Amino acid sequence: MKTTDDVLAEQAARWIVRLSDDDAAERETAQSGFAAWKAADPRHADAAASMENLLQQLNAVRGQAGGDVRPARAALAAVAPKRQRTRRLASAGAAAMVILAAGYTASVGPSYLLADLRSPTGQWRTQTLADGSRLTLGSGSAVNVRFSAGERHVELVQGEMLVEVARDKHRPFIVDSNQAALRALGTRFTVRKLDETTVLSMLESTVSAQVPQHPAVKVQAGQRTRITSDGVGPLVSFDAASLQEAWSAHQLVVDDQPLTEVLDELARHRPGQLRYDRAQLANIRVAAVLPLDDTDKALQLLADNFPQLRIRMLTRYLVLVDMPETK
Known part of the structure; x- marks a missing residue:
């Protein structure tokens, strides 16, 4: 009914x-x-x-x-x-x-359409650059690439990427996310761009993170930081091997993370709208491994583990998540 x-x-x-x-x-x-x-x-x-x-x-x-x-x-x-x-x-x-269904969701704006490299919602793309470096773009991501005799420059327009930098002692590799410039010679790391924050997760070696008007901070393998216009945030340890495996398997690994953040991430990997009341779901925390290339299954796993949740898939393009009041 x-x-x-x-x-x-x-x-x-x-x-x-x-x-x-x-x-x-x-x-x-x-x-x-x-x-x-x-x-x-x-x-x-x-x-x-x-x-x-x-x-x-x-x-x-x-x-x-x-x-x-x-x-x-x-x-x-x-x-x-x-x-x-x-x-x-x-x-x-x-x-x-x-x-x-036109394929133009929230991820599509002029900067995305004009970017050098793009990955559609729900898809990943790996590209080997002219210097041998490799970029793996996550769902709905876009970058611009500009190489010169003095440096290798990659602008993360939106989304996230896994970067595997080829060594070149004469040309530093710089990732620009607007909030920060991440400088490396040879290393592996992931970068995610949010509205006002850049999340840097180091898998191997070291990156120097520089925010305008703030001192540079070296971020080592196994460290993660959230970067804003106020500077580089605290360095937090994480399991680099697990993150690498998650990227390879297109999985989302969460450990005691708010459900709203998990839903935010799933929403990035599916077309259409995933709607929910953040205040209503604020107190639910999740520890799980969820498939990002099958978000319907990921949502079902959440429903199976949290009986209080109601997930209504009106279509693949409109999903509602809430907690009905108990009588």
Whole structure:
């Protein structure tokens, strides 16, 4: 039986499909109706909030040079029965699929599209550079590569990567994440770029981490640090071998980590939206090994180990996680 939330989500999804129509006149007509629907009930506005975020992403793609949302329309044809292939869909899940199936999710912006090397959501890419160094890009990641006679420079645009640096005593290898410049001659490490933080995990040898206006800090093998504009954070020991194995097997290894952070990571590795209330789940901590190349299985493992969790897969492109109130 559908809940009130499910019904409202379906209604919101139908509006979003109309608002993302290829026909500008249809989009304009839908605007006034959508505004009236949201104003009719506060719950309508709540249901529409995340869907509107998806709409903004789709319209951003529409406005980019070369942006093409026609694959989303092809997805509509694929998921709707032939007799129901109209501009309105009958389910929130199908609507979410239409909006997201173009392949342009939150990870797609101009900087991602213009990057030298990219990996799509849920995929990994390994590239050997001209000097013999190897970059393995994680899900939804992008980098720019610029080599010169004096240095080898890699800009991490978004996401994360495993770096295996070929030795060259005349040209240092520098990874720039905006927050910090990581300087190495020959080493292995992983770098993850968050909104305001760079996470550096050293697997082998040493890197010098430099934040503008702060002294450089040497980070050794088996050490991890979180770097912000305030400088290099504390150096914390971790199991480098386990991290290397996790990268090779496309796994997420967590030990007493907040569930919200685990869900954040799973969300990066799947298309669409993984929605949850951070405050409601704040007190749950996880110790597990989860497959990142099968996030449906990872979510099922979480559900199996935490019976209080409810995971609703409306479609592959819209998953809701919460804790229903017990009666």
